[in-house]
Amino acid sequence: MNVTITPSSLQGTAQAPPSKSYTHRAILAAGYASQTTVRDALWSADTQATARAVDCFGGAVSRADDGTLEIDGFDGRPDVPADVINCDNSGTTMRLVTAAAALADGTSVLTGDESLRSRPQGPLLGAIADLAGEAKSTRGNGQAPLVVTGPIAGGEVAIPGDVSSQYITALLMAGAVTDEGIDVVLETELKSAPYVDITLEVLEDFGVEARQTADGFSVEGGQSYDPVGGEYAVPGDFSSISYPLAAGAIASEDGVRIEGANPSAQGDTAIVDIVDRMGADVDWDREAGTIDVSSAPLSGIEVSVEDTPDLLPTIATLGAVADGDTHITNAEHVRYKETDRVSAMAEELGTMGVESTEEHDSLTIHGSESTLEGATVSGRADHRIIMALALAGLVADGETTVEGTDHVDVSFPGFFGLLEELGCSLERQS
Ligand SMILES: O=C(O)C1=C[C@@H](OP(=O)(O)O)[C@@H](O)[C@H](O)C1
Numbered sequence: 001m002n003v004t005i006t007p008s009s010l011q012g013t014a015q016a017p018p019s020k021s022y023t024h025r026a027i028l029a030a031g032y033a034s035q036t037t038v039r040d041a042l043w044s045a046d047t048q049a050t051a052r053a054v055d056c057f058g059g060a061v062s063r064a065d066d067g068t069l070e071i072d073g074f075d076g077r078p079d080v081p082a083d084v085i086n087c088d089n090s091g092t093t094m095r096l097v098t099a100a101a102a103l104a105d106g107t108s109v110l111t112g113d114e115s116l117r118s119r120p121q122g123p124l125l126g127a128i129a130d131l132a133g134e135a136k137s138t139r140g141n142g143q144a145p146l147v148v149t150g151p152i153a154g155g156e157v158a159i160p161g162d163v164s165s166q167y168i169t170a171l172l173m174a175g176a177v178t179d180e181g182i183d184v185v186l187e188t189e190l191k192s193a194p195y196v197d198i199t200l201e202v203l204e205d206f207g208v209e210a211r212q213t214a215d216g217f218s219v220e221g222g223q224s225y226d227p228v229g230g231e232y233a234v235p236g237d238f239s240s241i242s243y244p245l246a247a248g249a250i251a252s253e254d255g256v257r258i259e260g261a262n263p264s265a266q267g268d269t270a271i272v273d274i275v276d277r278m279g280a281d282v283d284w285d286r287e288a289g290t291i292d293v294s295s296a297p298l299s300g301i302e303v304s305v306e307d308t309p310d311l312l313p314t315i316a317t318l319g320a321v322a323d324g325d326t327h328i329t330n331a332e333h334v335r336y337k338e339t340d341r342v343s344a345m346a347e348e349l350g351t352m353g354v355e356s357t358e359e360h361d362s363l364t365i366h367g368s369e370s371t372l373e374g375a376t377v378s379g380r381a382d383h384r385i386i387m388a389l390a391l392a393g394l395v396a397d398g399e400t401t402v403e404g405t406d407h408v409d410v411s412f413p414g415f416f417g418l419l420e421e422l423g424c425s426l427e428r429q430s
């Protein structure tokens with residue numbers, strides 16, 4: 001599907017979708033447990049991939065009409081899957097499930113779509129091999145399809161911290177049910193660190209102890225996943241909140257209210273401060289979980305995305321509207337996502353008349369030298385590129401068509417419906 005956006009002024013209330021990161025972890029943690037009710041779960045293409053993996057490992061995930069998930073876990077170590085596990089587009093699923101597969105007494109095969117089959121898995125495969133499992137890329141290039149044979153007993157592994165924090169999350173979640181536990185030693189500085197904080201929070205809520213150490217992270221073996229009261233509730237998603245928040249900051253004189261914005265370990269809560277620093281009128285009531293935002297002239301800022309890679313596309317669009325330069329730094333790991341998002345945003349915003357300077361580790365958007373013009377742009381089969389370009393379309397001169405918009409179902413299936421509810425005039429073409 002393509003979506004054509006006519007520049008529009010927005011107003012109204014947006015409900016934050018549930019967190020994708022928390023939902024993935026809750027579904028897999030419930031798999032490691034015996035029986036869990038997961039409330040307010042995100043049901044998107046990516047989280048359904050994790051639910052399918054839990055089914056493949058011998059668990060059963062069912063969804064009630066109100067969206068609540070009832071999960072019968074495989075309770076400890078997974079069964080050997082009867083079929084290939086297809087992780088579709090989801091990096092989180094592939095990393096977390098690869099380490100889970102190394103616990104099974106036999107061989108698992110994992111694959112994904114073309115994008116996922118081009119993302120780096122090598123360091124995690126190396127870690128599993130160091131733990132005396134077998135983990136191979138069928139093409140020998142560190143990318144899926146993957147063949148993983150367990151069971152691992154645990155031990156110490158060294159792993160880089162600057163490719164994906166998901167390797168560490170995966171090892172900590174699996175390590176709890178090994179015999180010996182897993183000590184993860186970081187070989188380089190950790191990027192995307194708040195995502196490991198999310199993992200530690202979810203593990204604690206499931207009664208599993210894991211901790212940060214002087215040189216990495218550690219989890220004891222022989223633990224059971226046992227959520228308090230057999231239930232877990234997922235908080236709102238701040239990566240997703242970044243879109244209505246940025247939309248309000250650039251295209252709403254009358255104001256947008258976002259509900260479900262309760263504080264949690266998500267690093268992407270930083271978007272509230274970023275929008276504020278750029279000059280929008282923003283107020284976050286943390287107790288009520290509401291954010292009110294309205295537009296004002298924006299100015300460029302310098303912002304590091306070391307901890308918050310998923311915010312880069314949103315910040316790039318804000319920069320295109322702002323006066324002056326928006327310098328986005330520490331962005332190398334943003335190139336390893338569903339697409340190389342640094343290049344994708346530079347090129348697609350470029351098609352809309354935006355000047356930028358791309359370096360390996362940074363992207364500078366020259367807002368003052370840019371005139372945002374409506375154009376036909378590619379969503380690059382990447383949910384965050386699609387949503388960020390749609391935001392640009394709200395304030396461009398003329399209509400903007402974003403191609404291949406179906407992929408928003410990865411994290412924010414209701415995104416275009418929400419834009420319409422807020423007053424955006426758009427047309428869908430199948
Ligand atoms: O663990 C997670 O839930 C995620 C970690 C981040 O990836 P990296 O750790 O690979 O940067 C982030 O980009 C991704 O959207 C979700």
Ligand SMILES: C=C(OP(=O)(O)O)C(=O)O
Pocket residue numbers: 020046089090091092093310337338384411
């Ligand atoms: C990179 C993302 O997710 P994943 O790594 O799970 O594919 C994302 O949601 O932006």
